[in-house]
Amino acid sequence: MKYTGKYRKLADQFRSDGCDEALAERFIREEIERDGYEKKSGLTDLAAYREWQSWPEERRQLYLGNAFCSKCSVTSFAPGYTIRKDRFGLIVEGKCAVCGSRIARCCD
Ligand SMILES: [Zn+2]
Structure with missing residues (x-):
């Protein structure tokens, strides 16, 4: 699996710590999912807030x-x-x- 940006840094970190590839991939997937979730919930709140402010x-x-x-x-x-x-x-x-x-x- 290829990573970019901070995920690539994380992957390098795991590798240099001697983590095996499967474990590193699992950690990074969790990190990606968490970031995606936070981004999504942040946007939802912002959209709701904007609508509220437009009233x-x-x-x-x-x-x-x-x-x-x-x-x-x-x-x-x-x-x-x-x-x-x-x-x-x-x-x-x-x-x-x-x-x-x-x-x-x-x-x-
Ligand atoms: Zn009351």
Whole structure:
């Protein structure tokens, strides 16, 4: 198997450490998969965040100020919420501004 960039450096490292080829390949594959996964999840979050930012301020405030908490019923999000996207639309995840419980809100 041919590697490029940092994977090639890793491969050289494994070889000079006396690792056999099969073991080195397994480690590098895991590394490649992990990098691919992180890249993908990073892009997904960024896309969701961009979509969220493209909404008018009033619309965002409406969602942020109208979430449901199992303890407090209608509540708002505390600062530090996150945005992700799933097949129903954007999901805001964060904490209840009143009691700190984890809450989420689907925005469609
Ligand atoms: Zn609450």
